[in-house]
Amino acid sequence: TKEQFKLIAKEYARMESVKDERQFGSLQDVLTRVDAANRVHPKWNESMKVISNFLEVGEYNAIAATGMLWDSATAPEQKNGYLGQVLDEIRHTNQCGYINYYFAKQGQDAAGHNDARRTRAIGPLWKGMKRVFSDGFISGDAVECSINLQLVGEACFTNPLIVAVTEWASANGDEMTPTVFLSIETDELRHMANSYQTIVSIANDEAASKYLNTDLNNAFWTQQKYFTPVLGMMFEYGSYFKVEPWVKTWNRWVYEGWGGIWIG
DSSP: OOSHHHHHHHHHHHHHHHHHHHHHHIIIIIHHHTTGGGGSOHHHHHHHHHHHHHHHHHHHHHHHHHHHHHHHOOSHHHHHHHHHHHHHHHHHHHHHHHHHHHHHHHSSOOTTTTTHHHHHHHOTTHHHHHIIIIIHHHSSOHHHHHIIIIIIIIIIIHIIIIIIHHHHHHHTTOOHHHHHHHHHHHHHHHHHHHHHHHHHHHTTOHHHHTTHHHHHHHHHHHHHHHHHHHHHHHHHHSOSSOOSOHHHHHIIIIIIIIIIIIIO
């Protein structure tokens, strides 16, 4: 086809509609029937007021970041990948908002879920989150933003932030978060591929490649110095039932999975 995105858009819409039907069908039918939101341990319910709310910030800013990447790229294959990610990030922003909406409407304690943005604005953790998932994604040149968003944020930290959270959520009686977050993570795989293509496209350009290590070091340091303690606090102190020590989760997803396999 002359217009590649027409073909991709049809496949994208078909795939995402199936995922959304499965996700919202579970939330609005099965999980509501069994009163799942009131089975969540109260301690974990409080943690979700922060987790889904803060993740929404990253997804929202990723819309702008991938739009900038689309604008900067010239290869049609890259532009298709970035444009698909723009649509993903719009979907994810709505999904994170819906988690708070569902907990507020169906759950045991609506306060904090029903005024999530106010909670975010006055929370002491907000400034760090803004630096990591807001400023880091949209401030700087396009490649620097890609490294922050796609290479570190999505390829590395969405694993503990989205995948590991679903384990801890289930252990604490929360079936809503896995239903939504695992649907989000299926899209993140495409974003990791985008990060790889960004790096490959400039790796042989000496003017650009000399900045890669510096940008990567800065991006990883900025994000891990926030997420390592904050996610650890959420897991260790924000839950009643424990899955494993946070250091084991961090080592598996960050040190071994991302640093050892992905970057390696």
